[in-house]
Amino acid sequence: MINFTRFFAVVKARNLEFFRDKSSLGWNLFFPVLLLAGFSLVFSGEGKPAYQVGVINLEQVESPFIQTRYIDFINYDVLEQAKTKLEQHKIDLAIDFSQQTYWLNENSPSSYLVEKIFLGEHNNFTREVTQGRQIRYVDWVLPGILGMNMMFSCLFGVGYVIVRYRKNHVLKRLKATPLTALEFVSAQLVSRMFIVIFMSSVVYTGCNFMFDFYMLGSYFDLLVVGMLGAFSLLSMGLLVASRSKSEELIGGLLNLTSWPMMVLSGVWFSLESAPDFVKTLADFLPLTHIVTGARKIITEGASLADISYHLSVLGIMSTIFLLLGAYFFSWNTER
Template sequence: MNFKRFIAVFKARNIEFFRDKSSLGWNLFFPVLLLVGFSFIFSGEGRSAYKIGLLAGQEHSESQAQVTLKKIRFIDFIDYSDLELAKEKLSRHSLDLVVDYSTERYWVNEESSKSYLAEKIFLGQPLAQPSDFTRLQSSGQSIRYVDWVLPGILGMNMMFSCLFGVGYVIVRYRKNSVLKRLKATPLSAFEFVSAQLLSRLFIVMFMSTVVYSGCNLFFDFFMLGSYIDLFIIGALGAFCLISLGLLVASRSKSEELIGGLLNLTSWPMMMLSGVWFSLEGAPEALKIFANFMPLTHLVAGARAVITEGASLSDISFHINALLVMSSLFLLLGAYLFSWNTER
């Protein structure tokens, strides 16, 4: 490992990125536009799907009112035995309403438009009149939807920057025979790959920090945890995603092929990693599948730090998952890496 050669490649890659004004502008303004759009879209209107948590004493069977409520379409009903856990999820926008039929009480989140509409649906049932149930607000500090979706938007932006920023660059280098020329130098594959990885990690974390800090001046984001913990989980997630990008591009020879492969890799993560909506109440098989995606652990870990004040020990499952996947992706990427364009 020659440190001078490593620094030379690291510096050259950073200069190449920052001189590309279109790429720099996209990384800066795309997440900002998404945050602005979601802050207006979800400020007064909700979506068509709702999640209601149902509680009942262990000794009670389902009442007729509960059976009638569950017949409503387009609503997910999730059973809970722990009232405090259900109220916590309500305050964090994972649930829209919590109903306890055994004590005839229900809880709403005053900061959620979906909770308001779910309450109207619940009270509109013939067997659940307002006079029968006691209305309560969720415990804990409620957050805005823009605060809840923030980790997802930043994580998604980091995902695209990591995957496409590394994948396209390496394939372009390979296609233009840059890698073939570098192979003739004393530069080793480990030095080149590690320089690319750390360069992209620096760029992603720098851009994400700038975007978060700039938007925080306007939105005053909710934050319960430590900024250091948030930075650490963000860096681990970015490292894992960059490693995945290196693996996908390890043997690709054309930009068209790498574009399809990267889209195939990124779209499932964007839809199933909890970026836009909570996976609470989703089928167990879907949750297991989502746990094999790096973005799931990045978003879940960052969201726990921001909205729940979680420490690194509290999100150790997500940290360990990212470390294991990073190691696996790096080993496979190093084993499969090819310098040449010839097949």
């Protein structure tokens, strides 16, 4: 049974410890902002090496237009998906040959040019117009950067701190108090959860004024993904630090845990064209489901029901990490 007086005392102490550490606070605030600013600068510009045209049931189409050089033709089975991509400027034209209808984005210069090329081959199609705002790379990479920042904050904020407490015999002293392991661990998780969500919200809000991020979904749904994802990463950090007594060892273990997630979780690039074994491996990493779920909410307007698979996996991972971390948790430096 948790004594909430002791529980909230530990939560308050941990929060004060974090916010009084100006260097750590500054790093959590400015590091993701600098990354976003850098990517916005590097990937700004409108240039494309080729036009892209979405075609409904491409494999069934026979048309000279399909042979046009310097145009990439992408197959879509569902018209609405192609229109969504067109609205987001990811393709320049959407064509349904069976209905003799094409759609263009009147806000896109590329749509205008591809339409002129298309009409040179087919001038009897019905013309439909749509509008939409372009998804920039900075909009696409935003969930990855916030997720990566959350990952480091969760893993090192719990794992490294617990090992430091253990090495400095703080845990040994706490063990002599009425504070139970459940109260201490729960307080650490709640404290870091509050810090991570608060800092992520501040960073997102501040950057939104500078970059005017694309957002189709619900901020509440995004918050749910963030909280569940943070809890999963916190539980993982607790598991990694449950027995370690060396700061050098825990640093290596946390890097070993975080770097595969940074590379394989779709933070910087899409995994759609990756080999199947890479996708399978990525599915075992919690950051993959955090980034994918948040990205679908932001760029596709997905609801919680649409990303229920990712939420379920995060919930299962959180339960496993938490149970194993609590089982192996040790107060003392002795193994």
